[in-house]
Amino acid sequence: MCEVHRHFSFNRRQLGALFAGAGGLALLPLRARAADIEALALTCIDYRLVDDGVKFFNSIHLTKEYDQVALAGASLAAVSPKFPSSNAAVWDHVVIAKQLHHIKKVIFLDHRDCGAYRVAFGKDFAAAGEAEAAQHKGVMQQAKAMLAQKHPDLGCEGYLMALNGTAEKLI
């Protein structure tokens, strides 16, 4: 059922009358108009941090200002050859978010103890501390460089979330 039906319960004849008059345009729901929002957020899928992710984006004043893609590894999903279908999904959605909502930047929200990083890096996986942050930062810089190549008009930020929900800015 379309938005107009749900909100106003007009029948087909009444709808026709509504849109026949130019004045009807003013009654279009706000959501039907093109929206401009700040960002596309790329997060991991990890169940432990879904709620903290929302809280984090609220805390940086992005409530209802971001589209979201969740793929294992977050920034890693954009660049790792281990996850080719994720790579494609990320870059497709950057284009979609630009077309639909005219985003201004992409935000990577990685997290510590990430299973996707463990898979991709194998024995070189950095499990904690500064080494782990550095590993995420390296991947984010790769993803940022690829973004700059594909979409030089978009900004980029990257954060690393700890399992307690606190986040640090890496790029």
Ligand SMILES: [Zn+2]
């Ligand atoms: Zn993860």
